[in-house]
Amino acid sequence: MAADNRNVCRRVRRRRLVNITLLALSALGLLAAALPAAAVLTPAQRESVHCLGCHTGNAKHFTNPETGAKKDVLVDIHSKRDSDHAKVPCQDCHVEGFNGFPHEDVKIKGCMDCHPRQDAAGAKEDAPFNFPRIEREFRTSVHFTELKDKFNKDEDFITGIHFTITKTGDGFPCSQCHHPHYMKTAAELGAPGSILETHNKWCTSCHAAEPEQPVNTILGVAWSDVTDPAEPSLVAEHASLPHAAQHLQSARCVDCHSGTEHANSHELFLGSNTPGCESCHTRDSALSELYRYVKNDPAGGFTNSAILKDSYIMGATRYLLLDILGYVLLGGALLAAASYSFLRLIRRRRRHGDRGSKDE
Amino acid sequence: MSEPRPEVPAYVRLWHALTALLFISLVISGFVLHYSSPEFTLLDYGLATDLHDISGIALAVLYILYLIYIVGTGYWREYVPLLSGLGKRLLEQIRIYIADMDQNDTIAADKEKPRFNALQQLTYLIVIFGLLPLLIVTGLIYLYYPDYTPARVLDLAGLWPVALAHYALGILGTLYLITHVYMAVSGRKASARFKLMVTGRAGSDKK
Numbered sequence A: 001m002a003a004d005n006r007n008v009c010r011r012v013r014r015r016r017l018v019n020i021t022l023l024a025l026s027a028l029g030l031l032a033a034a035l036p037a038a039a040v041l042t043p044a045q046r047e048s049v050h051c052l053g054c055h056t057g058n059a060k061h062f063t064n065p066e067t068g069a070k071k072d073v074l075v076d077i078h079s080k081r082d083s084d085h086a087k088v089p090c091q092d093c094h095v096e097g098f099n100g101f102p103h104e105d106v107k108i109k110g111c112m113d114c115h116p117r118q119d120a121a122g123a124k125e126d127a128p129f130n131f132p133r134i135e136r137e138f139r140t141s142v143h144f145t146e147l148k149d150k151f152n153k154d155e156d157f158i159t160g161i162h163f164t165i166t167k168t169g170d171g172f173p174c175s176q177c178h179h180p181h182y183m184k185t186a187a188e189l190g191a192p193g194s195i196l197e198t199h200n201k202w203c204t205s206c207h208a209a210e211p212e213q214p215v216n217t218i219l220g221v222a223w224s225d226v227t228d229p230a231e232p233s234l235v236a237e238h239a240s241l242p243h244a245a246q247h248l249q250s251a252r253c254v255d256c257h258s259g260t261e262h263a264n265s266h267e268l269f270l271g272s273n274t275p276g277c278e279s280c281h282t283r284d285s286a287l288s289e290l291y292r293y294v295k296n297d298p299a300g301g302f303t304n305s306a307i308l309k310d311s312y313i314m315g316a317t318r319y320l321l322l323d324i325l326g327y328v329l330l331g332g333a334l335l336a337a338a339s340y341s342f343l344r345l346i347r348r349r350r351r352h353g354d355r356g357s358k359d360e
Numbered sequence B: 001m002s003e004p005r006p007e008v009p010a011y012v013r014l015w016h017a018l019t020a021l022l023f024i025s026l027v028i029s030g031f032v033l034h035y036s037s038p039e040f041t042l043l044d045y046g047l048a049t050d051l052h053d054i055s056g057i058a059l060a061v062l063y064i065l066y067l068i069y070i071v072g073t074g075y076w077r078e079y080v081p082l083l084s085g086l087g088k089r090l091l092e093q094i095r096i097y098i099a100d101m102d103q104n105d106t107i108a109a110d111k112e113k114p115r116f117n118a119l120q121q122l123t124y125l126i127v128i129f130g131l132l133p134l135l136i137v138t139g140l141i142y143l144y145y146p147d148y149t150p151a152r153v154l155d156l157a158g159l160w161p162v163a164l165a166h167y168a169l170g171i172l173g174t175l176y177l178i179t180h181v182y183m184a185v186s187g188r189k190a191s192a193r194f195k196l197m198v199t200g201r202a203g204s205d206k207k
Helices: A002-034 A043-055 A077-081 A120-129 A131-140 A192-204 A244-250 A253-257 A320-359 B010-035 B045-073 B075-079 B086-104 B118-143 B160-185 B192-199
Strands: A061-063 A070-072 A094-096
Touching (some): A120 A131, A320 B160, B010 B045, B010 B192, B045 B075, B045 B118, B075 B118, B086 B118, B118 B160
């Protein structure tokens, strides 16, 4: 009897164990099925997870054992995942020297090592930017011409356009403005306010009265080579502009200080050598580049109505009906004056002619 | 014989000359500010801006001084037409101008007659007490933007009504300038009215 009872207990326990096991496996299966595909990491992503372990989370500082310089190594992962390089794994750019710690003899790819991309989809995406033209234009700009000796064309893996990034952080790579971790194209930013804020931050991080300490973006090294801070302030530097403060609030630095032929022109003009007021204060305004992702509404009767949502620009945001009225009124007045003068001339000649024949 | 009309007062002639120069400067610089393009510009844009601002402020000061003068001396009455029969006199004057300006363009030398005909009086009244002050006020608001304009009007940048008003008044002012200069050189002698506003004496406009 007792033996029978023990057997029954064993069978019940076994059945219970089987049930629990089956339940657990079913739950795991359901869970796995519910997981989105992205939760399953690719090999490249798994490699990146190794980097994120140190480069995300709580604040961390690395102290260079040789120089004693402190460096912030945190990557803002949320901004990175919101950027144009969201899906680019760390190792695609950080190609050598990063497997071990501390990272030694590192090599990082430059922007031009990938762009323009060679695969069909990437090439199609990169085509509108015209990276060869960007490089040509950059080479004419002061950021290149003033720092020519910092360039080393022989490096295979470089940061920026054929730069050697030295430990002192000299040089002006693409990443000085276009942070590879966080950059977003103007199309991604969309709103003129966001584009303006982002693009101006690139310039004012160095060219301001008290710039945030100019930092080489890659090495995070203080860079003291900036020779053109705005003294005593940006507004004072632009005092030759009427309503200088409004100009600086409403337009990007590059709207005046770069070429107007292309939306992403990298021709940077020195100082006052700018295209001129007429480039914006005209119907075909250069400022419309900032608003290229905002639809114009011709129904309101204004030209450049997208710009008018933020600013009235003399010469650019015109009320067409008033222009036409002006042409008609003033043109009509001149025509009427000319016609009437002609008529009076004829009358006078006739009158003189009549008098002359009467005298005879 | 009726008493000859006194000269056009010196201050009026001076005001007229300065206002004319400033207004021409405003019209030209205003044209540059509104119609320039990288392909075509009559004048450097920055220079046009400074010229327009300085001329506008000078015109505003001159206008206030002139207002004080004409109110103080009573000269403002020259610009006010008699209301009685005004419509009829206006139509008659328009008919005279259209039919044959040469026949009836003698400058009234007699003190008993109004200095200006009804059409002139009405035009000057509108220009001096309507158009000019509105142009000046809208121009000053425009100059001192954004202090005196709302941030937004009809969900657009708030400067647009003032800017449009200033531009429209500028068109009317330019229209007046064209008409005024044309009328000034009309007559048997083109220089007669110019002589009047320079020397102050009517002289003879008969050839």
